Structures are given as C-alpha cells and as structure tokens.
Amino acid sequence: TPGRRSDFLLWHDPWLNNRPLIQRFGPLLISALESCSLAKVHSIQFEGNWSLGVSNYHDVRTLRLLCDGVSTQGSDNISWVGAMPKVSISYINDTMTSQSPGPPWLSFVWSKFRIPKYAFTSWLIMRER
Numbered sequence: 001t002p003g004r005r006s007d008f009l010l011w012h013d014p015w016l017n018n019r020p021l022i023q024r025f026g027p028l029l030i031s032a033l034e035s036c037s038l039a040k041v042h043s044i045q046f047e048g049n050w051s052l053g054v055s056n057y058h059d060v061r062t063l064r065l066l067c068d069g070v071s072t073q074g075s076d077n078i079s080w081v082g083a084m085p086k087v088s089i090s091y092i093n094d095t096m097t098s099q100s101p102g103p104p105w106l107s108f109v110w111s112k113f114r115i116p117k118y119a120f121t122s123w124l125i126m127r128e129r
Helices: 021-025 028-032 058-068 089-096 116-126
Strands: none
Touching: 021 028, 021 058, 028 058
8 A cells, every 4th residue: 555655656556456547547547637657656645645636537536436445654565476585687587578499409409519610500401591
C-alpha cells in the first residue's frame, strides 16, 4: 500500500489492486486528473487524504471509490513475489526472451576445442553457404 510521500509511480506501478492504473483506465484518466505520465502516487494525496479533484468523469469517480479503501498511513514497499533470492540481469533476460535449443550441429561446430578456421568453414557448410 502506498504511504505518505510514496515513490510508487501513480500510473505505471501496480499499487492499487495489483494492476497499473494505465492498464485499467487508459491514458484519458491522466488528463482528466490534470496529471502527467510519470506522476507519483503522493501527487494525488494531501495531508494523508486522497485528493482526486472535482472532475465528474466516470473513471475519476471509480478511482475515488477504489482509493477510499486504501490507507495512506505507514510506509510503502515493492516486493517481487516468487522471485529467486538473487535476481540478475541474465535471469531477467532469460525469462523475457524465448530460448530455442538451436540446431543439433551447434555444439559440434562451436566446441571449446575448435580450431577457428575449421569451425568457421564447418559453420558455413552446415548453413549451406
């Protein structure tokens, strides 16, 4: 939950019902609240209360109802659920990109005992070049 002076991004972090507001409401709500894309959650808080303007726009009214159930007391935190104890760039890259096993001849041509000249020629032959 976002606390006072929260560092959560208002539109892009999943601080409300585990879903970013931009996904739920779209970009029109940003202009309806006279906000900007990189605004922080604390930009819609004033003295510990939610301050969502006077707009009668349907999505603003819906956001007011959703925020009423969220406390602004305490501190905020972001945690990765189900993540490994150490998260590395390679782990993130591996989870975001699809890994294909490659052709069956790959380990033969590019083994650690290869002679570069012959490995390159073998690679060309395998690629029918």
